[in-house]
Amino acid sequence: MTSPTTSSKPRRPVKQIHLAAHFPGVNNTTVWSDPRAGSHIEFSSFAHFARTAERAKFDFLFLAEGLRLREQGGHIYDLDVVGRPDTFTVLTALAAVTERIGLTGTINSTFNEPYEVARQFAGLDHLSDGRAAWNVVTSWDAFTGENFRRGGFLPQEERYSRAKEFLATAKELFDSWHGDEIIADQDTGTFLKDAKAGSFTHTGQHFDIHGQFNVPRSPQGRPVIFQAGDSEEGREFAAAEADAIFSRHGTLEAGRAFYTDVKSRLAKYGRRRDQLLILPAATFALADTDAEAEELAREVRRQQVSGATALKHLEFVWNRDLSSYDPEGPLPDVDPDVGDNHIAQGRAQVRMYRDPMATAREWRALAEANNWSIRDLVIHTGNRQNFVGSPATLARTIDEYVQSDASDGFILVPHLTPTGLDEFADKVVPLLQEQGVFRTDYEGPTLRDHLGLAHPDTETEERQAS
Amino acid sequence: MSANPTPLHLAVALDGTGWHPASWREPVSRPRDLFTAAYWTDLITEAERGLLDLVTLEDGLGLQSSHFLDPDGRTDQVRGRLDAVLIASRVAPLTQHIGLVPTVVATHTEPFHISKAIATLDYVSSGRAGLRVQITARPNEAAHFGRRTLGRIDRYDTPAVHELFDEAADHVEVVRRLWDSWEDDAEIRDTATGRFIDRDKLHYIDFEGRHFSVKGPSITPRPPQGQPIVSALAHETVPYRLVARSADIGYVTPFDTDGARAIVSEVRAEQRAAGRADEPLHIFGDLVVFLDGDPAAARARQERLDTLAGEPYTSDARIFAGSPAELADLLQEFETAGLTGFRLRPAVAGHDLPAITRGLVPELQRRGAFRRAYEADTLRGLLGLARPANRCAAA
Numbered sequence: 001m002t003s004p005t006t007s008s009k010p011r012r013p014v015k016q017i018h019l020a021a022h023f024p025g026v027n028n029t030t031v032w033s034d035p036r037a038g039s040h041i042e043f044s045s046f047a048h049f050a051r052t053a054e055r056a057k058f059d060f061l062f063l064a065e066g067l068r069l070r071e072q073g074g075h076i077y078d079l080d081v082v083g084r085p086d087t088f089t090v091l092t093a094l095a096a097v098t099e100r101i102g103l104t105g106t107i108n109s110t111f112n113e114p115y116e117v118a119r120q121f122a123g124l125d126h127l128s129d130g131r132a133a134w135n136v137v138t139s140w141d142a143f144t145g146e147n148f149r150r151g152g153f154l155p156q157e158e159r160y161s162r163a164k165e166f167l168a169t170a171k172e173l174f175d176s177w178h179g180d181e182i183i184a185d186q187d188t189g190t191f192l193k194d195a196k197a198g199s200f201t202h203t204g205q206h207f208d209i210h211g212q213f214n215v216p217r218s219p220q221g222r223p224v225i226f227q228a229g230d231s232e233e234g235r236e237f238a239a240a241e242a243d244a245i246f247s248r249h250g251t252l253e254a255g256r257a258f259y260t261d262v263k264s265r266l267a268k269y270g271r272r273r274d275q276l277l278i279l280p281a282a283t284f285a286l287a288d289t290d291a292e293a294e295e296l297a298r299e300v301r302r303q304q305v306s307g308a309t310a311l312k313h314l315e316f317v318w319n320r321d322l323s324s325y326d327p328e329g330p331l332p333d334v335d336p337d338v339g340d341n342h343i344a345q346g347r348a349q350v351r352m353y354r355d356p357m358a359t360a361r362e363w364r365a366l367a368e369a370n371n372w373s374i375r376d377l378v379i380h381t382g383n384r385q386n387f388v389g390s391p392a393t394l395a396r397t398i399d400e401y402v403q404s405d406a407s408d409g410f411i412l413v414p415h416l417t418p419t420g421l422d423e424f425a426d427k428v429v430p431l432l433q434e435q436g437v438f439r440t441d442y443e444g445p446t447l448r449d450h451l452g453l454a455h456p457d458t459e460t461e462e463r464q465a466s
Numbered sequence: 467m468s469a470n471p472t473p474l475h476l477a478v479a480l481d482g483t484g485w486h487p488a489s490w491r492e493p494v495s496r497p498r499d500l501f502t503a504a505y506w507t508d509l510i511t512e513a514e515r516g517l518l519d520l521v522t523l524e525d526g527l528g529l530q531s532s533h534f535l536d537p538d539g540r541t542d543q544v545r546g547r548l549d550a551v552l553i554a555s556r557v558a559p560l561t562q563h564i565g566l567v568p569t570v571v572a573t574h575t576e577p578f579h580i581s582k583a584i585a586t587l588d589y590v591s592s593g594r595a596g597l598r599v600q601i602t603a604r605p606n607e608a609a610h611f612g613r614r615t616l617g618r619i620d621r622y623d624t625p626a627v628h629e630l631f632d633e634a635a636d637h638v639e640v641v642r643r644l645w646d647s648w649e650d651d652a653e654i655r656d657t658a659t660g661r662f663i664d665r666d667k668l669h670y671i672d673f674e675g676r677h678f679s680v681k682g683p684s685i686t687p688r689p690p691q692g693q694p695i696v697s698a699l700a701h702e703t704v705p706y707r708l709v710a711r712s713a714d715i716g717y718v719t720p721f722d723t724d725g726a727r728a729i730v731s732e733v734r735a736e737q738r739a740a741g742r743a744d745e746p747l748h749i750f751g752d753l754v755v756f757l758d759g760d761p762a763a764a765r766a767r768q769e770r771l772d773t774l775a776g777e778p779y780t781s782d783a784r785i786f787a788g789s790p791a792e793l794a795d796l797l798q799e800f801e802t803a804g805l806t807g808f809r810l811r812p813a814v815a816g817h818d819l820p821a822i823t824r825g826l827v828p829e830l831q832r833r834g835a836f837r838r839a840y841e842a843d844t845l846r847g848l849l850g851l852a853r854p855a856n857r858c859a860a861a
Contacts, residue, residue, distance in 0.1 A: 032655060032662055033655065033657045033660075041589060041686070041687055042589065043559070043589055043590040043592075047559070066685050067578070067685065068681075068685070069668070069683060069685060075665060076663070076665040076668055076683075078661045078662060078663045078664070078665045079660055079661060079662060080662060081662055082653075082662055082663045082668075083648070083653070083663075083685060083686060083687045084685055084686065085582070085585070085586035085589055085590075085686050086579070086582040086583040086585070086586040086686060088549075088551070088552060088555075088583065089551065089552070089555045089582075089583050089586035089587055089590060090555075090586060090590065092552045092555040092556045093555045093556065093558055093559050093590035095503065095556055096503070096556055096557070096558070096559040096560050097559050111576065111578075111579075112576075112579070113574070113611050113613070115527065115610040115611060116527070116574070116575065116611075119527075119549055120549050120552060123548040123549040123552040123553075124552060126501045126502065126503075126548055127502075127503045127548065127552055127553070127556045128503075129503075146679075146680075146681035147578045147680055147681055147682065148576055148578055148678075148680070149576055149677070149678040150576075182497075182498065182546070184490065184497035184498045186490070186491045186492075186493070186495075186497070189488075189491060189542050189774065190541055190542060191490060191497065191541060191542060191543055191544055191545060192541040192545050193541070194541070195539040195540065195541050197545070197546075198529065198546070207612055208612045209609060209610055209611065209612040210609055210610075211528060211606050211607075211609045211610045212528065212529050212537065212606075214526070214527070214528055214529045214530075214545070214546050214547060215501075215546060215547070215548060215549075216501055216546050306660040307660075308659070308660040309660065
């Protein structure tokens with residue numbers, strides 16, 4: 001049953017849900033073996049995905065980034081999708097085939113320079129008429145650094161300090177033009193009002209640069225800023241600097257705890273609770289009925305975790321070659337190798353297992369208690385679909401999460417490229433719209449408009465006034 | 467003119483409202499639109515209507531300046547510009563045939579980023595991408611990055627400039643190796659073994675140079691053209707050497723036919739010295755053009771703009787003012803010196819680009835010297851270049 005909006009009025013104003021879509025890539029979420037799976041490189045895939053998300057009135061499309069191919073056991077990892085295009089180039093091309101949807105890209109602050117990145121984001125904002133967003137991330141590993149002039153020398157403890165200074169420097173560059181410098185008066189011959197337009201000087205621990213920025217102020221003033229990362233430092237960074245945060249808290253309880261924590265940090269930076277959106281990534285299995293969706297979810301998990309994939313994932317914890325084990329058999333009885341050299345390179349998730357011995361003990365106990373094989377264990381302990389059900393169930397559940405402050409919305413990660421969003425757009429979005437919790441059309445042209453964020457100039461005035 | 471001239475290749479170089487510093491003051495110019503997608507889309511689709519091989523897009527990592535090395539603080543000329551790779555990718559889905567060749571500055575950029583950006587431009591344009599590699603010796607641009615200081619440079623033939631060009635050559639070498647770091651059929655999607663790729667068809671490039679080392683492989687699979695087009699502007703021996711070693715097209719700046727012949731001979735000698743004598747290398751002549759049906763009108767326009775600018779316009783390239791027929795004569799004369807094509811710099815983009823596509827092109831077509839339809843789907847195809855074998859795969 002769909003929720004009647006006329007008979008039972010909500011007791012408080014309903015929160016509007018924010019929805020975005022992540023083009024899935026180099027991880028085992030993506031089921032590339034499905035006959036419907038298309039290219040993850042060809043532009044037509046990105047165009048289809050972006051147009052679907054725009055048809056559904058989503059806030060934005062999100063692209064992750066990778067700067068080195070993953071390796072495991074000294075070999076390039078070959079079981080997941082490998083390879084992706086350049087973030088800026090794809091997002092700018094997508095601006096040509098869409099009109100409203102926001103274009104969000106992850107760009108690393110370690111292997112780039114502020115002048116160049118600020119130029120590219122300001123350019124994307126101009127060329128998309130105000131739809132650019134930047135997910136600021138950081139990397140410190142020498143492994144990735146081997147592809148760059150800069151190398152891999154950044155100590156882990158400096159990663160947020162560089163990221164913060166990088167973002168602060170980029171903001172100085174974005175703000176170095178005020179928006180009224182270009183007069184271009186053809187009669188008098190004055191192009192620039194001010195010869196010093198774009199002037200900046202930044203001296204700090206990581207950057208010591210000065211000169212003139214050469215991109216005039218862009219439609220959004222500066223791109224929307226996203227932060228991803230769950231550490232104490234990451235949460236503070238987001239509370240101080242970001243417009244939105246990507247989180248991984250998939251359950252209602254964990255989501256609410258995270259939401260409460262992060263939102264409570266805003267006041268000390270002179271910010272209101274609605275100035276930082278919390279948008280967890282979410283996967284889903286959607287079918288006509290709940291029972292069919294449960295079956296689909298099980299099937300997809302089996303496709304996502306082949307026997308070979310299960311062994312490779314177990315290696316994250318065991319940190320040793322497990323290729324001689326039978327994925328349909330019991331867990332290894334050897335202990336994890338707790339040496340410094342990790343068998344998997346270029347992956348964030350291996351850091352989740354800070355105490356591999358404890359994890360191994362826990363997993364062995366789980367497997368014995370449930371009579372699970374290696375593959376069963378990885379399927380059960382790995383990421384599962386956040387939302388499983390019929391269109392009505394998905395719409396109801398997503399709304400429940402948002403209304404109970406587990407999030408402000410979700411970044412959906414379908415398991416199929418590029419059509420994995422189609423059914424959600426056609427069947428779930430209309431229900432959310434009927435419930436009055438999701439827009440039926442875009443209200444403004446820019447991503448800031450979609451997200452309900454003020455233009456940075458207005459926001460600065462507010463902070464100064466408060 | 468001979469009855470059956472060799473078909474020419476034609477490119478147009480886009481920079482702001484045009485190459486004359488007062489071009490923005492022409493009524494046809496749209497200086498307030500320079501930072502919009504519509505402006506660039508209109509120009510590039512106009513070039514495509516004229517069946518041109520490619521457009522290049524100028525770029526720089528600082529404000530434009532009338533001085534060679536320093537900012538000029540002027541407010542009477544166009545200042546500010548958008549990243550050329552992004553402009554190219556914004557327009558790519560809206561065009562179908564024309565090559566898109568943005569400028570990239572090797573001095574301050576990461577070859578890994580540039581390689582994947584141009585490979586991606588090749589994907590979003592279905593095989594029409596290239597790059598024009600450039601160095602910068604401007605101290606103010608180095609200060610925008612803060613990672614190196616560049617000494618004062620007063621002429622080309624100094625060790626510091628040699629070093630910048632050597633670095634650019636390394637940059638291009640890394641970019642090219644990264645394009646080849648995936649074999650074309652590396653993606654196998656083998657459901658039987660669960661392998662998405664055949665990792666034996668991916669290659670570390672292990673580049674070690676004076677200025678950087680890069681491991682590879684690329685994160686982006688080999689682009690549609692295999693190797694997008696690499697091009698460079700060259701005025702003297704050091705950049706000629708970069709063209710001869712690294713490029714598919716060199717843009718040169720002869721002032722007369724004898725000069726063109728001398729340049730071509732020097733570039734070809736460098737090409738032999740680089741061991742590339744058998745490989746195709748285009749040498750395009752660069753010209754700034756004022757084009758009007760009435761040659762006197764073109765010259766009058768040049769004078770009017772010079773007056774507005776307060777000084778006569780000078781350029782590293784020959785400045786031509788005249789009619790399309792006169793320009794066609796000149797190009798065909800230059801062609802006899804061994805140039806294989808031309809890159810025209812419209813003095814006023816809004817005026818001289820349409821004059822090229824609607825005046826010069828029909829004139830050349832009448833003479834049998836230019837295509838009447840696009841005859842290939844990729845930029846390499848338009849330029850008569852085969853899709854190259856993968857160097858990493860052969861190794």
